[in-house]
Amino acid sequence: MKNSRLLIVGLLLVLLGSFTASRIQSGSGAIDVVDVVIAGKNGARLSALMFVPEGVSASTPAPAVVIAHGYVNQKEVMSNFSLEFARRGYVVLAPDLSGHGGSQVIPDDGSRGVGDMLRYVHALPFVHPDHVGLVGHSMGGWSVVTAALENRELVRTVVVVGSSQGGHEAGFMLGAPSVSKDAGFNFGVEFGKYDEFVAINYFDQKKAVDFVDSQWLKSPFNTEERVVLGKAYGDFARGTGRIATQSAETHAGVHQSSSAIANVLGMFQRSSPAPLQKDPLDQVWQFKEAASLVAYVGLILFMLGLLIKLLAMQPLSAVAQPVPPRAPQSPLVYAACAVLIVAAVALLLVPLQMWAMHTLGVSDTFPLLFANTSIVYFGAIQLGFLGLFCIWHLLIGRRRGETLLTYGLSTNPAVMEFDWRYLAKALSVALITVAGGYMLLAWIYGFWHVDVRWWMLLIRPLEAHRFSVAFAYVIPFVAIFFINNLLAFGWLRLKDFGSDLRNNLIWTLALFVVNSLGVALVIAAQMGSLYTTGQPYIGEVGYDTLMVILGNGFLPLFAVTSVFSTYCYRRTGNIYTGALLCGLLTTWMVVCYQPF
Template structure:
């Protein structure tokens, strides 16, 4: 990304942008050999790396043990991984949390909780940690099409609440639960699953659900066959609704032409909200407010309605202390808490901290284990054996460097917005039409990545022809032409590293029932079918991450102010900068105006949250691997493989 000046011959060459989506100029690094007696001994290299490998494994272990003790409340809550064939004819996956206090003689309330679309059962950790700690039995499901559950049939969202009602029926049979105290809670499309579960429960000979909390999705306000008539679809059940003031998808009112009349932060005053708080009445003049519990007799039973309106966004719901307080308060009031604690006495954040430590350890392991394998006979040929010294960039090289960064960022942001507005891609992205692409979200992100990877390759070629070749760039010396043997070795080494890294994830899942994550970025265990789906999408991610690694390392490696880490930091920043700018622009507009940027749908902004971290980390990881190998393909292959697996294991799978 800049030009390096080599004393004596003034050789320079062109480099590509840090985003991997364009090229920038940079000077070729030179190897300042310090020995004439042949390759240096690998022992110092191995010893230096042993510390980091041991530290990465230690972080993974500390993460697993720490998260385990928090989610089991000091080993007083048993955690079971359940998978069973339901009455819907599909396998449903769930985590069962059973406190020691729940027995056949001392039956406990049970709450079935669900994540939203494109997520998994672990996204409900705030709820299952806090509710189980208070004595509730909790079942956190993978909705059909998510996590370890069977794929979702096209159009099967309403069938038995996408699996939630199947879990309710199982819960009712457990010997240690009180069948009169069954609650359900869902976030986003998990709330829609709760709504459909209520409909299924209404049709059952013996209704099972007594309390419902809907988080970040609309309630069913009107008659399901006549949307102009407000009714009480929930009967005598207790129902709560969490409506975020900055929800990207819901809680707006519209005129007859579909134009928005109110923003989410005005929801409490809308007819829908007032009807909900008035138990289905549509013409009440009594204006009810958020945060108040309203009671009314329905069919001879006392029922509760409550509306919460926190000032937060839709994806923040599962990670919100405030929403977790609402959940605790609601179920304590409606089902009673076997072991009541103050709602603000929460420890799930400690689990989140340990999960994040594991995510850091996982990333460190990718680098440290790669370097460790370079000390083995099978992969020693990939190890760089000659020390070298980087020189600073020239002024001309810096012009190319910064100019290409700007071009890269603009193209990256523009291409993402253009793809998000494509009507042709919409049925594929949302899995709303029959197609061989069973996961729309990873396909969209992968396609965007591949387009930017191709753009990067084009710019690198242009850069080389116009600047690099006539300034002494040697493609073989910077690792762009390593030879087929080195490329095949890189693929083999990359596979070993990726398999070993996810092997740690599976061990942690097996022994501790935890994973590595922070908010919407998760590295978790998965079912075998995800491997074949990953193979389908891997080429898209390979185009980008290999090009990105070549751009960062073979074209853009030099010193700034005599420090290489400054160069690495700039590359990491610009890798993520276009994504970061889009997210900031989206939410700044939302907070100021009360609504999103016109034409930029909310889900496309949400999908970028984990991408910010991944792109920044990709620059650092690929740089560290390149320093040890002089091979830009190895780091690109490892990162592409890991990102592909992460993508396909944290999303929705739909089959036609």
């Protein structure tokens, strides 16, 4: 029972958090949330989540809105917008865009599946055909503009968030066709005051706060003057309405912004009034986010508890072994290496990934661009410090009596030995631990239609077309954590701090700081620049800025892997179980959300 406590606590947190998130998302039963799968162009599978408020029927049709996420996101990331629209009586369809989440790639479709979703929702008998709108964040904004211009007769209102219209006419590779003053639908823009991508969306401006001076905003507003925030232009009843708003948010921050969500709700209220009138700031998404975070933490604790239980059960208990005795690393050597690692992680975050993106790109075996750049980035850093470690061993380590045994490379705690049967058991422990967490999440996801997530940081089940991809990515990720654990526990081993709990906590924290502080410093520099100068510190346009935003995902990843790496080493006496488990877990967490 003692070995089951954490397992039970984790399970209870997952169930409590997921149930609470589900009840909030469904309005305590007032909103029916269902999975939707349709066939898009070329027969591609398109996945979506639909929210249908109670009382909606063919005799009492409701206005509807299709809500599209941005690049390297999924439908769940827009759930805050979806929930608040549904609470006000709108039918909501939140799709995974082409190549994202559960949707397959649709080649040469500028709407990325939104056009197909628009036609689907417009044909639903319980949707008012004259009141169907589109909302899109970032790339989703370009997608909804494209879909609206291709299906003008189906759309009443289009709102882009952290995005724009136009770009194709300027020869820009991204963007969308331009929305004219007589496009046939109302058009709104919500753009964060600190949005990093102003130069992508409003090419003639350097600061997001100045997007109201952009010709790319003035053109659809049919004005030569600076656009006034919050002012209604045109006639919303006739489909010529235009309005722009701004919240004090970054590009990704609008997902967690009450003011941004309220602004978008207000735009739709002018065009297609909500069946259920609520103050735009009457919002409950924050509680769902908190509940999802509880479930996220619970899932990690559940897997850690399962790991502890497995290591106490026959025959897998043979994996648990004492840690070979070894003197801790010199504090000066540890500090010097830690500083070098943090500096390398910070300085190479953007340039190394940009090099990998432009030089290596993707392949049939490794089709996920940012998974590839992450592997090259972290892999190169690990290999570089592995070289330093080897030099240190030849010059100093051997004289200290260091061996492969003391570095955690032996499957026997007493003598240097390499036993494939031991590795098979270690792999079994890792596989069962991750599989147990996966099955629990898959049940939660399918039964309650909620993920375990906070903000953009989520874990979701893998669709069928992602499983085959995962098999390829698990090899490099295991290799990265094999080296990382070797460096952390074989070379830079800390001293003993007394109790086992204290050792686990301090070693985990130290590993997390060394692995992630460099990324955190880059993000802090970027945010500091945005909030003080209005411009990003790294990158004015393109993928370099995106690399920094995606860096947010590395922080929880390293928090989780630091826990498992440390516990596995201290419980098994070697680096194998931790490397295997962290490689599997990272593959799942990365492959589940990366776009094709």
